[in-house]
Amino acid sequence: MQLPVLQLLSLTNGVQLGYRSAPAVPKSDLPTLVLLHPFITDSSFFEPQFTDPQLADQKWNMIAVDIHGHGNTTGRDEFTYWDTATDVGLLLDHFDIPKATFCGTSQGGFIATRLALQRPRLVNRIVYAGSSILVETAESKASITYLTTDFPYIEENLALVNKAGFGVDINSPDATQREIDAGNHWIATWKERYGGSPENEARMVKVTNQLLERDDIVPRVGELDVKIDVMHGELDEIYTVDVHANGTRAVLEANDLLGSFEIVPGGAHYLSWGKWERVNAKLVEIMKLKNKRGEHHHRD
Template identity: 30%
Template sequence: MSAARTITVPHLGSSHVGYALSEPFDESLPTLVMVNSFTTSVDLYRPQFDDEELGRTANLLAIEPYGHGSTRAGYADYTYWDTAVAALQVLDALGIERAFALGTSQGGWIAVRMALLAPDVVQGVVPLGTSMDFESPRSRELGCWDGIAFLSPAIDALAEPVGDGWVIPTDLVDAVLAEGFGEVDDETRAFWHATHQQNYTGDAGRRRLRTSSINLRDRDGLHGRLDEVRCPVLWLHGTADPVYSVANAQDEIGRFTRSPQADLQVVEGGRHFLSASHPEVVDRAVVEFIGRWA
């Protein structure tokens, strides 16, 4: 993958959006937009950029949401809808008229928001390890995590301004890694420690981290809008996902009632960050999906 860079879009008083794009860009191929999970960066999709068959199938474009990586907003606050708008503006700025949208966890509901906002642009959606609900009692009854209990202590701890020398605490990074990857080796842990501490430094970093945490905890659900998604949907979900359950995915895939096809593929042993834990399974499914619907 190429190094993460930024592109300027007009949303939120002008924004610089962090992205990575496979090279060379082939106008004859479809494009796959990939949106990363909570506090991670475009680096979450390194396995996809390394996959030669996937690279022959589509141009790969990873985009960092507001509050993540190199993305910066002109305004002080933002939601997941804002990232969906900005991602669509990145496509426009790059001259890409249509694309498939894949997203992990929060990236999944951002991808669906993109399809809702621009049905003529988004050709298909591939949610990974995600939920279309808010952090509701219903989702917890179906075996999903208690996101309110997980996030509220961090939100409270990040409420006060900090000095320039502040960096994200490694215990918070480790909590994200445990939920997303499960067990990780020392090299992977060190990489994500360094990446998080580069992205979340000083008071501006504290504020981005807190806003991202609030967005995750307090987001709006999409149940009332899912019947407006008109593109195909391929949802992949791991059986070892501790955040959102297979039972929740089985319920929610049936809510895409106007999609030409909405399928759920359950991945045995798959973790929450499914594109990282089972890249071969995800990549082959995406190749087939794009080949069918491009």
């Protein structure tokens, strides 16, 4: 199995949405899993999901989307996570998919939760794989601001951003070849995508502002009608277990929305990449459960 080719879909609102899908044309009569990637990556981030036979075995649709400001999605000069949520909903409408399960890593979870607020009946379940329902703390905001200042022109910061996400220093003798290859790939991508021109530099400012200035949805959690499974890396330096995992758990439990809670040993922030086996096993469990129940047949 291999990573599906990137496709572009022209939405009814003028957006060109980049996405990858297995099968290439999603089938409306199958359950659907939507994968939403973390900060400054794109839909190719989910190669460990698309290439795992246990998950990508065609018993359900798997779709990964390029979030605005990332990858090949275009059509909005200004954007928030609400906008990507809207456009993901339009993609599902295009393929006549009535309901989907979502897995979001970092900002991907923010988008899935916002879509659940926009269109509750479209969202079957959400898996946070290194995400949070909270806004940035003062500490995380300061750290992200520091690391993204003059990005991607400070080599030291490129390595630090990669380490913060993937949890490994690619120059360390302990780094595996897989980790080194991924780090080099994303650093090269960041330089090309966010550097070299005023337009690319402006793009970086926009995606950073989208992350740091996102609105607080905790006051609206009572409007949600979807279970959220929380998987969080034990070693997550961006969203720590103490603050974000436990804080998210408390909010969800208070509103009877917590599906399950798991701290993954050795896991870093980009959990669905570093600990893909555990995340994929959870996704298989959930997709089989939803398929058995037939809950994907409901419509908005």
